[in-house]
Amino acid sequence: MTFLKMAKAALLASVLMTGSALACETTLRSSDTHPDGYPTVEAVKAMGKMLEERTKGKLCIEVFHSAQLGQEKDTIEQTKFGVIDMNRVSMGPFNNLVEETKVVSLPFIFRSTDHMHKVMDGPIGEEILKAFEPHGFVGLAFFDGGSRSFYNSKKPITSIDDLKGMKVRVMQSDIFVDMMTALGANATPMPYGEVYSSIQTGVIDGAENNWPSYESSGHFEVARYYTLNQHLMVPEVLVMSKASWDKLSPEDQATVSQAARDAVPVMRKLWAEREKASEEKVRAAGAQVITDIDKQPFIDAMKPVYEKHVTSDRLKDLVARIQATE
Ligand code: GTR
Numbered sequence: 027m028t029f030l031k032m033a034k035a036a037l038l039a040s041v042l043m044t045g046s047a048l049a050c051e052t053t054l055r056s057s058d059t060h061p062d063g064y065p066t067v068e069a070v071k072a073m074g075k076m077l078e079e080r081t082k083g084k085l086c087i088e089v090f091h092s093a094q095l096g097q098e099k100d101t102i103e104q105t106k107f108g109v110i111d112m113n114r115v116s117m118g119p120f121n122n123l124v125e126e127t128k129v130v131s132l133p134f135i136f137r138s139t140d141h142m143h144k145v146m147d148g149p150i151g152e153e154i155l156k157a158f159e160p161h162g163f164v165g166l167a168f169f170d171g172g173s174r175s176f177y178n179s180k181k182p183i184t185s186i187d188d189l190k191g192m193k194v195r196v197m198q199s200d201i202f203v204d205m206m207t208a209l210g211a212n213a214t215p216m217p218y219g220e221v222y223s224s225i226q227t228g229v230i231d232g233a234e235n236n237w238p239s240y241e242s243s244g245h246f247e248v249a250r251y252y253t254l255n256q257h258l259m260v261p262e263v264l265v266m267s268k269a270s271w272d273k274l275s276p277e278d279q280a281t282v283s284q285a286a287r288d289a290v291p292v293m294r295k296l297w298a299e300r301e302k303a304s305e306e307k308v309r310a311a312g313a314q315v316i317t318d319i320d321k322q323p324f325i326d327a328m329k330p331v332y333e334k335h336v337t338s339d340r341l342k343d344l345v346a347r348i349q350a351t352e
Pocket of ligand 1: 116171
């Protein structure tokens with residue numbers, strides 16, 4: 027064996043031992059607030075596998091789960107500047123940056139999961155994905171975020187009246203602050219990672235989220251009353267930093283785009299399974315779930331939120347088209 031051959035063999039062996047991510051020419055760093063195994067984390071990993079195969083090891087993704095790279099709002103900033111290549115976040119924290127994300131963050135804008143899928147998979151979804159670009163991001167795909175409901179540590183919420191004066195954490199967006207105000211509660215915007223201890227120490231009374239987040243965050247341990255009022259159905263988005271995107275060849279950009287879209291059905295399947303499993307887990311752990319709730323008063327109370335936030339012609343048009351989507 028020549029020296030060169032020996033060196034090559036040693037390099038190959040070390041690459042095999044250290045795992046596939048390092049074998050790639052370029053490894054894209056992707057952020058997620060959720061823990062390993064969560065549907066969004068697994069979907070981006072699946073996308074990474076597709077990418078690695080399709081580019082023959084040129085491009086890979088490494089998912090930094092469990093908020094290892096920071097809380098959503100901060101990681102969005104870092105993604106904008108190319109410090110993080112990819113990010114899977116709720117569209118809520120994007121509201122103040124990308125105006126178009128507001129329409130899908132409005133309470134009760136979607137009538138059902140089917141309605142949401144139709145909108146996000148169609149021309150409106152495409153328009154919203156494109157809207158990220160002028161702000162330093164490339165919108166790659168939308169993931170499901172289920173529907174969000176209220177939970178708290180104090181008492182069962184059976185009507186709007188029960189929310190009066192409660193301190194409820196919301197994601198960092200003015201829409202959600204105004205939504206809580208319209209319901210007579212005190213909104214406390216804060217990062218997801220601070221919610222558990224804030225409920226535990228009584229800084230807040232509760233929060234709102236979907237089944238998988240309520241379960242995986244452990245919030246059900248400290249806030250056992252969950253009311254299935256389903257006021258929000260905010261889709262999630264996978265974005266890439268425009269700075270990282272611009273470093274790729276047009277062929278690689280197309281491969282990244284396609285792999286992201288191909289990860290959507292993977293995500294939806296995992297999501298449906300996890301929603302059921304999470305609900306079963308929190309119920310078994312003693313969470314008190316209130317299902318008998320009249321949503322109409324909540325829907326009616328949202329009028330001022332729409333009036334305040336749907337002001338430009340662009341947003342009015344998007345809202346009207348979403349509502350008209352059958
Ligand atoms: C989850 C969502 C996260 C994050 C979190 C929150 O449902 O998947 O991206 O936005 O809610 O409430 O901050």
